Amino acid sequence: GAGVSQSPRYKVAKRGQDVALRCDPISGHVSLFWYQQALGQGPEFLTYFQNEAQLDKSGLPSDRFFAERPEGSVSTLKIQRTQQEDSAVYLCASSLVPWSSGANVLTFGAGSRLTVL
Amino acid sequence: GDSVTQMEGPVTLSEEAFLTINCTYTATGYPSLFWYVQYPGEGLQLLLKATKADDKGSNKGFEATYRKETTSFHLEKGSVQVSDSAVYFCALSGYNKLIFGAGTRLAVHP
Numbered sequence: 001g002a003g004v005s006q007s008p009r010y011k012v013a014k015r016g017q018d019v020a021l022r023c024d025p026i027s028g029h030v031s032l033f034w035y036q037q038a039l040g041q042g043p044e045f046l047t048y049f050q051n052e053a054q055l056d057k058s059g060l061p062s063d064r065f066f067a068e069r070p071e072g073s074v075s076t077l078k079i080q081r082t083q084q085e086d087s088a089v090y091l092c093a094s095s096l097v098p099w100s101s102g103a104n105v106l107t108f109g110a111g112s113r114l115t116v117l
Numbered sequence: 118g119d120s121v122t123q124m125e126g127p128v129t130l131s132e133e134a135f136l137t138i139n140c141t142y143t144a145t146g147y148p149s150l151f152w153y154v155q156y157p158g159e160g161l162q163l164l165l166k167a168t169k170a171d172d173k174g175s176n177k178g179f180e181a182t183y184r185k186e187t188t189s190f191h192l193e194k195g196s197v198q199v200s201d202s203a204v205y206f207c208a209l210s211g212y213n214k215l216i217f218g219a220g221t222r223l224a225v226h227p
Contacts, residue, residue, distance in 0.1 A: 004160065033214065042121075042206055042217035043161070056213040091160065102168075104149050104210040108160035 002026075004109035006092050012115045013082045021077045021112045025094030032075050033106060034067055035091040043091055049075060050098050082116045089113045119144045119211045123218035126204075130225050136194040138221045140181075140207035143188065148209040150174075150183050150190040155204045155220070164192075164205070197225045 005024040013019050025032050031050055035043035036059075045059040051072035060067070064083075069075040079086055090113075093106040124139040142150065149168045153161040165174035170185035179194045190207060202225045207218040 040220075042208075042219045043215075045214040045216070048213045059214070093161075099213055102149075102210075104151075104215070105163060105166070106215060108153075108162070110158070110160045 004092055004094050004107055006090075006109040006112050008112060009110065010113050010115075012117065014117055015083060016081050018078065018080045019082055019114060021079075021090050021114070023075045023077070023092030023094075023109060025073065025075070025092070026096075026107060027073075029094035029096050029107075030072075031095040031097065031099050031106075032069055033093045033095075034075070034077050035093065036061075037089040037091055037111070039088070046077070046090075048099065079114075082114075084116050087114055087116045119148070119209060119216050121207050121209055121216055121218035123205075123207050123221050126220070126222040128221060128223045130197055130223070132199055132225055132227050133196045134225075136192070136197045136201075136223070138192040138205055138207075138223070140190045140192065140218060141188050142190065142207075142209050144209055144211070147185075148211065150181070151208040151210075151215065152179070152181055152190070152192050153206045153208060153217075155206065157203075161206065197223070199225045199227055201225050 034046040037043045048056040049069040064080045066078045089111040093108045151166045152164040154164045165176040167174040167183035173182045204220045208215045
């Protein structure tokens with residue numbers, strides 16, 4: 001597609017529910033990133049994929065967070081047993097080349113806003 | 118670890134005023150530096166970047182110069198417009214990620 005598409009744009013979950021957030025990167029983009037942006041804060045890194053390989057998951061805050069990109073295109077971020085502190089905007093970004101290439105320019109989606117009640 | 122510090126907002130200016138948003142960084146090695154802008158309801162958009170010391174990035178009237186000696190990358194614009202109202206994020210290229218500052222909200226009034 002022309003840009004990075006994320007769905008749903010808004011999600012309200014009750015505490016303890018599981019949620020799944022979807023990211024469709026730009027077609028052909030090798031690198032895919034997930035970020036978490038709390039209200040009034042900058043984006044915080046969660047995880048990085050190069051094609052289908054999850055090369056870095058050091059930013060995932062707990063084992064309740066899980067991300068996958070099984071075919072190297074669409075990615076899903078899953079949060080199990082949601083807590084109120086998980087309320088944030090979840091941003092997906094993609095890049096044509098591997099991060100290690102040094103080009104380092106990311107295209108971001110509009111985000112999925114998660115509210116946990 | 119690597120980090121980015123931005124001046125706190127909000128910054129409130131009148132149209133045609135001069136803009137400076139300060140950004141300093143801490144990093145090992147020689148990162149690339151970026152400014153991203155986030156308009157309401159939209160994703161972050163790359164505004165400009167610089168890849169090495171003394172490089173100047175520029176776009177849409179905005180400029181920033183990579184200053185290694187002061188570890189800074191301040192954003193400037195000579196004459197802001199109402200349409201520039203947004204949140205601005207300074208960022209650096211870290212290991213496997215972009216590292217962002219907390220953002221600075223700019224409000225420009227007619």
